[in-house]
Amino acid sequence: MNDGDSRRIFAYHERTKHRLERYAAGPETLDWSAQPDPFRTFEGTDRIRLPLLADRLDTSYPDLHRPGAVPPRALTLDSVGLLLELSLALSAWKEYGPDRWSLRCNPSSGNLHPTEGYVVCQNLDGLDDGIYHYLSRDHALECRARATPDTADGPSRLLIGLSSIHWREAWKYGERAFRYCQLDTGHAIGALRYAAAALGWGLRRVEMADAGVTARLLGLDRASEFAGAEGEEAELLLEVFIEPAPPLPPPVFGNLKWAGKANVLDPHPMYHWPVIDEVADASRGSVQATPSPPETDYPPRADLPAVAAAAVIRQRRSAQRFDRRFELVRNDFYALLDALLARPCAPWDVWDLTPALHPVLFVHRVTGLAPGLYALPRSRDAETKLRAALRPDFAWTRPSDCPRHLPLFLLAEGGCGPLARTVCCHQAIAADSAFALGMLAEFEGILNAAPWRYRQLHWEAGLLGQALYLEAEARGLRGTGIGCYFDDAFHELLGLSGKAFQSLYHFTVGRPLDDPRITTEAPYPRNRA
Known part of the structure; x- marks a missing residue:
């Protein structure tokens, strides 16, 4: 990073401000019948349908705010499914006249959902080592890359990767879309943290994974598999943990066998916003070596409503x-x-x-x-x-x-x-x-x-x-x-x-x-x- 990066970011931010006399540059018209596909899929992958278990979860909303209140669940396929069901999954379908649309646990600007989720796992019961894309439409994992058995040794690890598809937001919001993609990433981080807490787990960012490392691990840099389709911008990696321990670097897999080709979300895009690629390039993260922990000397929260955590999470609108x-x-x-x-x-x-x-x-x-x-x-x-x-x-x-x-x-x-x-x-x-x-x-x-x-x-x-x-x-x-x-x-x-x-x-x-x-x-x- 250099001074040129900050100048480009300041210029983008100033350029994409809405003003009383004019709005930030965006499309002049919208054809809602030609809205981009809200679901990224990878053709040619094996799919694993995940169980739906949130109705059985007995964690209360106050328990989410009390460290140690929820006994941690084992890292298994079922618990991975539950984590995703409470964070990135659909929460309802809505209908009005001829229109039908889905809602999700993680909010999104304009309900356009540019955020994609990935699972990276090692030594989990019921799930082969490798990298999986989460398909919220079907509550399923698509196996993007499976590791050979000889790489599967060491502790159980579960990581969640997040990426953004800028075009999903830019289709409606034009140049300001990069801002909304980043806000949506923040919402997804929060949704995953609450879901992990409901399972008795901790969650932390993998600080040793910059944007390049994250893109390579998730397969987002495999250009041939995104040929003709909208690319994905790597955002960050999060790791689930049960017991506090020193952070580890991202897993390194040997002999990965990749599969799948990304679907095209919008076959006939009408606009292009180069400034989004420019600010994405200027803001790609490096390894953060010096965290600055926040003040935490507030009293514990009191008088929290005694309602079910899963109900609150899934009824969010x-x-x-x-x-x-x-x-x-x-x-x-x-x-x-x-x-x-x-x-x-x-x-x-x-x-x-x-x-x-x-x-x-x-x-x-x-x-x-x-x-x-x-x-x-x-x-x-x-x-x-x-x-x-x-x-x-x-x-x-x-x-x-x-x-x-x-x-x-x-x-x-x-x-x-x-x-x-x-x-x-x-x-x-x-x-x-x-x-x-x-x-x-x-x-x-x-x-x-x-x-x-x-x-x-x-x-x-x-x-x-x-x-x-x-x-x-x-x-x-x-x-x-x-x-x-x-x-x-x-x-x-x-x-x-x-x-x-x-x-x-x-x-x-x-x-x-x-x-x-x-x-x-x-x-x-x-x-x-």
């Missing part, structure tokens, strides 16, 4: 409309924000970096709390940085009954529904909810030192979004991630100038209004126990 008369109970509001503090439990123990994303909230209707703008600095020095960067006339007062450990500050009191709606591309959900927020990232300083962290800042934003999604569902609420917002209009509202902070993601939470015309079906036939 994005609200399309909110009840504008609904008032959120203040203690639930504080609990939602408390879920965003980095503790040594799911999902934050998968993240070994000091928090760099800090929500600024538009509070509309919370009982006993003044409407207005609020800030939630998520690290010890973030408050100082934000006070210096934001408008000098902000109040920075603490709500009188706010939990002592929760760093929530009132910046300015007053109704802010119209502001929130305008900032979020005039979308009603930003004003009709109980509250909305924008996630400010520490930006210029981090990227000047490590340009590849452009991806990781978005991953952290997606991880925050996933925590809000599940916490809202557990409390009978619903969230919606918002990728369309006017970047600099939000910055100007806060008095920000320069690039020290940039907004990377918005989100909103409230009580949803369902459309009775949309019907829901189960994601899979329930006959594969």
Whole structure:
């Protein structure tokens, strides 16, 4: 990495901002009947249908946040299937008139799902050593490469690889699509961490695997097998562990026999966005040698809803409309924000970096709390940085009954529904909810030192979004991630100038209004126990 990489990233980020006077470059028209295939498959591979076992899981939602509360399951084919069923699998089919579409446990911008999942395993009961692609449509593994038996010695290992297919998002969102692919990766990381916690497992990033190593291990660099098809961008490797131990390098297989050819998702693409390839090249990660662990001296979470973890995970949805008369109970509001503090439990123990994303909230209707703008600095020095960067006339007062450990500050009191709606591309959900927020990232300083962290800042934003999604569902609420917002209009509202902070993601939470015309079906036939 060099200064040229950071310059290219800053240029991309500036170029792809939505502005009040114009939106970022995207397609001039969309033909929804020609939408890209939402499912990547590899023709010519052996498929392994995975069991459906989530209905039998007795882990509670509070157990996800209590290290050691869930006895760890053995690493087997069944437990791999359960991990994927609770993270990257379909959660429902929806129908409205002639249209039918699927939802998944991991959210996606526009429900386009650019994120692909891979399983890498050694010495697992019921699964040959090798590399597998996860086909969410069928809840099945496609065997991309099988190792010969003489390579199978040593401990049991289970790794999950994530990649992005940029065209899935670019088809609808044009140049801004790279941002959304990275947010989706963050959501997928969160979904996998919660699912692993439900099985009593830990999950960590494989720091010794850069983008090149990950691409080679997953077979994403095998050009002949992607000829004529949309390529996949390697994002990261995650490893499941049962007992804490020093991290290991990625597995090295000998005598792999590869199989499969990637399907074509869009046979007639109408546009091409070269800037996406440019920013992908500028932000490819190197090995991170110096993690910076977050502060973890917060009290354990209390008063978590006693609901089933699998139910919360699989019922996660994005609200399309909110009840504008609904008032959120203040203690639930504080609990939602408390879920965003980095503790040594799911999902934050998968993240070994000091928090760099800090929500600024538009509070509309919370009982006993003044409407207005609020800030939630998520690290010890973030408050100082934000006070210096934001408008000098902000109040920075603490709500009188706010939990002592929760760093929530009132910046300015007053109704802010119209502001929130305008900032979020005039979308009603930003004003009709109980509250909305924008996630400010520490930006210029981090990227000047490590340009590849452009991806990781978005991953952290997606991880925050996933925590809000599940916490809202557990409390009978619903969230919606918002990728369309006017970047600099939000910055100007806060008095920000320069690039020290940039907004990377918005989100909103409230009580949803369902459309009775949309019907829901189960994601899979329930006959594969």
